[in-house]
Amino acid sequence: MTPLPELLGRTLVIGLLALLAFSAAGQWPRRLPEWLARWLLQVVVVGLTVPLATVLVYLVLVGGDIASLLQNEHRISGFIWIAGSGLVVGPLLAMGALYRHRDAEARSQALGFELERSELERQALDARLRLLQAQIEPHFLFNTLANIRALVETGSPQAAPVLRSLIAYLRAAMPRLQNEAATLGDELILVRSYLELMHLRMPDRLCFRIEVPDNLRSLRFPPMALLTLVENAIRHGIDPGEEGGVIEVMAEASVAGSPVRVWVSDTGVGLTQSTGIGTGLRNLRERLKMFYGSSARLDMTENSPHGLRAELQFFP
Known part of the structure; x- marks a missing residue:
């Protein structure tokens, strides 16, 4: 064997x-x-x-x-x-x-x-976000230039100071517009500059107040998002009313695990037929979902006795 x-x-x-x-x-x-x-x-x-x-x-x-x-x-x-x-x-x-x-x-x-699919989706989202942002920036800039043109045409002495403020604002704002790592604190700087610019244009008709906790200022935040709401409040709330109004920019996060709430309220003319359907707000809703996910939302409600409140809710 x-x-x-x-x-x-x-x-x-x-x-x-x-x-x-x-x-x-x-x-x-x-x-x-x-x-x-x-x-x-x-x-x-x-x-x-x-x-x-x-x-x-x-x-x-x-x-x-x-x-x-x-x-x-x-x-x-x-x-x-x-x-x-x-x-x-x-x-x-x-x-x-x-x-x-x-x-x-x-x-x-x-x-x-x-x-490959994830990479293509990321590239598509980046391209779409840049497209939406490119639509928002001219929208804001052209509205502001139109306001300055109106001051010039009416011979207002505020035209020159407002133009100087706009130039100073753009110098500070332009580097931040393409900043993907922007924070809520960065956005508040732009919002304050914009409101100060608008206050120069209508000092007797516009007052504003900004109160945001320091611990929320470091949160990542889509560039121009809050500014879009403020610009919308000026255009649709304060400008149309003879008495003007007050704009408040606030934020809070109640408890851990709850969404962050950031809102812009005004005491202007309130909801109208055209409010909430403009390019800026349409794009803002899309940008929020791309930036924070499908749970992010933009709600618009009436203030009492008059005015409008636009509130963002998102999980950072």
């Missing part, structure tokens, strides 16, 4: 030859007929390699003497055992390896597609 170590050694050599044949069939030939799948070729090659490798191993053992091999009962039985086992186990192992390889490729491909 063939010793077990010798039998295991022969089996190991045959297994290595089958593995080499499996790997070679996975790479060659480069092109296969349409009716022949690569995995099927590899399984068939392994099935053919096992008996051929077994014959080769036994021929090496007997020095190429086929007659000596056929006359030795123990070697014949060992040949049959190894070849038979290899014919059963070899293709099964090959199919298992192919399955794991295909599964790993599928997971890798799925992960690659997911990463």
Whole structure:
């Protein structure tokens, strides 16, 4: 009887030859007929390699003497055992390896597609955010320039100071408009500058107050978002009314886990048919959802006895 170590050694050599044949069939030939799948070729090659490798191993053992091999009962039985086992186990192992390889490729491909999709979504959101922001900035600037033109046309002595304030404001504001890391504190600086500019234009009709806790000023905040609400309050609330009004900019976060609330309220003319449908507010709603997620919201309610309150709610 063939010793077990010798039998295991022969089996190991045959297994290595089958593995080499499996790997070679996975790479060659480069092109296969349409009716022949690569995995099927590899399984068939392994099935053919096992008996051929077994014959080769036994021929090496007997020095190429086929007659000596056929006359030795123990070697014949060992040949049959190894070849038979290899014919059963070899293709099964090959199919298992192919399955794991295909599964790993599928997971890798799925992960690659997911990463690519996430990158494309991020690029699309960035492009959309820049487009919305590009629409908002001219909207604000052209409205302000129109106000200055009205002062010039009416010969108001406030025209020159307002223009100087606008220039100073733009010098401070322009570097922040494209700042993706802007904070609520940065936005409040712009809001205060804008309100001071508007106060110069109508000193007897506009008062304002800004009260935001210091711990909220470091929160990330979309550039121009709060300024859009303030500009909307001036345009639709204070300007149309003969008596003007007061604008308040406030913020609070009640308890941990609750949304941050930032609002702009005015005592102007209140809700009108056109309030809330302008380009600025439409874009602001979209920017909030892209910046903070779908839970972010913009609510507009009437003040009592008159005026409007625009409130942002979001989870930072």
